[in-house]
Amino acid sequence: MRDAIVSVLSSKPRGASVTEIHGAVRELLGTATASSVRSYLRLNSDSLFLRRDRGVYTIRETSAEAYGLKARPQPPLRSFVFGRTKLIEGDCFEWLGEQSENSIHAVVTDPPYGLVEYSPQQQEKLHKGKGGVWRIPPAFDGAKRSPLPRFTVLSPQDLDALARFFLNWGRALLPVLVPGANVVVASNPLLSYVVSGALARAGLERRGEIVRLVMTMRGGDRPKHAHKEFSGVSVMPRSMWEPWILFRKPIEGRVQDNLRKWKTGGLRRIGEDQPFCDVIRSSPTRGTERDIAPHPSLKPQAFMRQIVRASLPLGEGVILDPFMG
Incomplete structure (x- = not known):
């Protein structure tokens, strides 16, 4: 209790x-x-x-x-402004607690799922290249590929911790969102149900799921240490898509009323005769983009531009990514 x-x-x-x-x-x-x-x-x-x-x-x-729930006093937050973008260095929970209510019009983010794989023990195994959560994929066409965490090894306790994290995050996020604000969260097929359930319990409305069609290197492998014996077996299907969960803060009254007052409540159409669709063809992030931002889960700009544009139905408002680091 x-x-x-x-x-x-x-x-x-x-x-x-x-x-x-x-x-x-x-x-x-x-x-x-x-x-x-x-x-x-x-x-x-x-x-x-x-x-x-x-x-x-x-x-x-x-x-x-x-209880370790409040950080020790920190120096003033550092920020960097470029054009209409502001990057803030800090803890997102603390930052959200300091923001005014109804001040954010949309959220587009790829949150952390590093419950186990970034612990000191697992990082040591990763650097040794043997054992642990991390899978070291074989080279493809002479190119060395980045290690991938195996989310299949998460225990029930790990999944409960993940659910609590997103439940608390959703509750911290809800007050600062304007009614009708879209919340778009990147996930993966193994964990999206945990994240979706937690955000729904936090008070957000589930509005669907955006499918990013992309060939990944997850899944499709033969049984570990028995590749030759069971050469015709894949333990899991090769993942060819990535789920982006779509939520919305409950609107005030009708959608048209909410759009007039808050500029939110729907998704921006691609064109006058073309609605925004929930399946987007994509490709892996190009090397030129990784050279600029060598993040382990970097998403291609061509895909992100479509998601970000759609999140503001009238093209007006403030978009937040609380996990930019």
Whole structure:
């Protein structure tokens, strides 16, 4: 109970009502009565929690620090401005907690899934080129390919942690979005259901899924250490697509009313006679683009331009990518 309440309030810097806390705790624990949540908050209002208003609680800063949920004081955020773009160095959860409500018109992002593969133990195995989560793909046409993490090895506990991360992120994101704001999140076929469920529980509406048709090097492999014995078997299908989950903050009234007031609520059409479609043909990121930005999961600009353009139905507003690093 304690850890669940602390986890919920750590993602709500403005505080939350007992009803909100109870609903979130019940999602985390499966079962929890409103009376038990209310009693725990009251009994610990002097140590763990701070009652800011009638029935509204926040987590005390000392408690957040003790649980490792609040970072130590950091120097002022560094930012870089280029044209109409602003890049900010900082923690996205902390930054979201400091933003004004209804200030972001769309989110387009490729979030981290590094629960296991970036731990010190797995990084050591990666550098040795043997064992662990990372798969070292064979060279193709003489070109050395980048290592790929195997998401199939994630344990139930890892998946629960992933769900909690996106649940907390969705809750932190919701207040700063304007009604009708689109949220487009890159994922993969093995984990998209976890991310989608968490964002729906956070209060966002699922609006579909955008399919990026692209040949990848994931899947299609023969059984490990038994390639010759089972040469006609693939453990998994070769992945030929990438899911981009589409969500939206609930609109106010009708779509036309929301468009007039907030400039959001739909997707920008490709042309007068052509709507935006949920399947986009793409290709792997070109080497010239990787030379500019050698990120391990870099997406091609030709694809990203289509997604970003569609996210603002009237071509107006602020687009946020909280995981640019």
